């Protein structure tokens with residue numbers, strides 16, 4: 001087997017590690033940093049330690065707090081204005097997935113000087129020119145701090161586009177996620193689970209390094225996500241989930257997410273369902289769909305779930321894992337699709353989006369048009 005795998009961004013991990021931001025930015029050559037975040041996080045004081053660390057290192061900074069859900073391309077343009085005004089040579093994203101992706105987008109959009117049309121052209125991920133780009137996640141889902149992609153919403157056509165941007169560094173401080181509400185904890189954790197689960201059925205850049213990280217992430221999430229949801233101030237749970245999220249992110253930087261994210265993006269882009277919730281809904285159905293061709297990859301997952309799958313074929317292993325996962329999500333109070341007032345037709349109407357989404361074709365089993373509709377129907381009926 002010939003394969004390749006990468007670790008794209010150096011990671012500084014640990015409680016209190018955000019105090020290293022100034023040093024890391026300075027060592028990367030940064031003198032003026034634009035902090036990209038959300039208004040709510042500034043109010044909660046999550047950017048305070050970042051600012052203090054930059055100040056201590058003598059780095060000038062400004063805060064852009066205009067990040068919006070689903071990282072619309074308009075934020076790249078707005079953030080670029082803030083970056084140019086500051087004369088920024090560095091962008092520091094502090095927040096969840098939309099924030100980190102917005103920070104990457106602002107970094108590339110500022111450094112390249114491209115038109116918005118050029119910037120939003122779909123294409124293979126590449127290491128685009130960028131400012132120094134430092135990622136500081138505050139949730140467990142994204143993995144963006146260790147991937148080469150920013151998912152940006154095209155406000156002209158409603159599609160999500162992958163912008164290539166390899167971060168210069170990631171700083172993962174689990175203390176920043178203490179007190180994250182139980183709902184956000186649950187569904188961002190399920191986003192990370194979906195990354196790991198899709199790595200195991202990926203047909204793109206499959207490799208044992210990604211598998212190893214995916215299994216480790218799944219084990220940590222199964223053990224620690226219920227703990228973190230019950231006790232939002234449990235630091236040990238937060239540390240394990242932060243690692244799980246990062247490991248799953250590194251894993252899918254190579255073995256790319258696929259069918260599940262094609263459907264989750266459709267639900268996010270067109271129905272504005274939070275990404276982690278959409279990922280939670282689709283993951284069991286994706287496992288069942290992939291089961292007949294690669295269900296044996298889920299055998300270690302079944303063991304971590306405490307399931308006896310001896311004598312089961314791959315399809316049955318996948319079915320049992322999916323069933324366990326649905327119960328697991330119920331215990332985490334993942335919202336149902338009817339709580340968003342979605343109907344089965346709303347799901348079926350997303351079929352065209354999924355058919356046009358490149359990730360549909362990156363799994364070990366690729367659904368035909370009819371199967372796309374069957375999958376969307378199955379997702380609705382298992383989450384209503």
Ligand SMILES: [Fe+2]
Pocket residue numbers: 141142191192194195261275279
């Ligand atoms: Fe995701």
